[in-house]
Amino acid sequence: MKTRRCEHCREHLGVRHAHNARFCSGRCRNAAYVERKRAADPLPVAMTRRRQWVRHTDRKVPLSVAGRRASLASSTDSSTWCTYKAADRSAVGAGLGFVLTGEDQLVCIDLDHALVDGELLPWAREIVEGLPATYVEVSPSGTGLHCWGYGCVGRGRKLRQGEKAVEVYDRGRYITVTRRPFEGAPSKLADLSKVIADLL
Ligand SMILES: [Zn+2]
Structure with missing residues (x-):
């Protein structure tokens, strides 16, 4: 049977x-x-529910799809942002971007040149392993990681030590979004305050 x-x-x-x-x-x-x-769609709802989306060219120039025609977007002008749905449906430019405003505690830790041939370099591995369960994705170039979560840093911060290149942003900037989660990262955001405090 x-x-x-x-x-x-x-x-x-x-x-x-x-x-x-x-x-x-x-x-x-x-x-x-x-x-x-x-x-x-691996993106955390905490990001997709916000009207802070733009698109971008392959050279990372932010583009707006908020109006009738595509035009330049600004990370400080909310009238050039749109919903996730609108940005996702749009074919303008090369991909999606999320604008950090400093008003919602969302923060992104950018690990530049962290991946070589798909292998995470030791300095980056150390940072990623110290993260709580939060959304991490691979950058458009395939060599960087964007670690999303909650925190507050004020102005953008940069840290360079040898090959270690870390930038942390929480406002006045948009970050590219690829929807390519790194190593099965969860679709949620965690508090990264402690990680950021340790880094900077
Ligand atoms: Zn069943």
């Missing part, structure tokens, strides 16, 4: 299920849908 299983919980499907049922329950169908969506 052929047995069918729920595609989400793997529970056996019985006679009470339709012959073409894929899930044991509405609950499993919804859970599978949420999982698929999350796999397709």
Whole structure:
């Protein structure tokens, strides 16, 4: 006898299920849908729900899709930003960007030239391993990491020590967003205050 299983919980499907049922329950169908969506879009909701999105050229010039036509965007002019949905649907430029305003505690630690041939350099590995569970993604060049979370730094800070190149921003700047999570980073943001305090 052929047995069918729920595609989400793997529970056996019985006679009470339709012959073409894929899930044991509405609950499993919804859970599978949420999982698929999350796999397709790894960004934390704390970022996607904000109207702080722009697009950018392949040379990282910020572009606005807020108006009828694409034009330059400014990281200090919110009228040039748009919703995540609008930025995601737009084909303008080469990719997405998120604007840090300093008003919502969102912060990004930028690790420049941290990856060589896909391998994380030791200085960067040390920082990444010290992070709480938070969203980290690979930069457009494939050589940098952007670690997103909560914190406060005031003006942008830069730290350079040998090959170690760290920049921390929380306002007045947009950061490129690739939706390429690094090593299965979670779709959530953690408090990075301590990490930042230790770094700077
Ligand atoms: Zn199920």
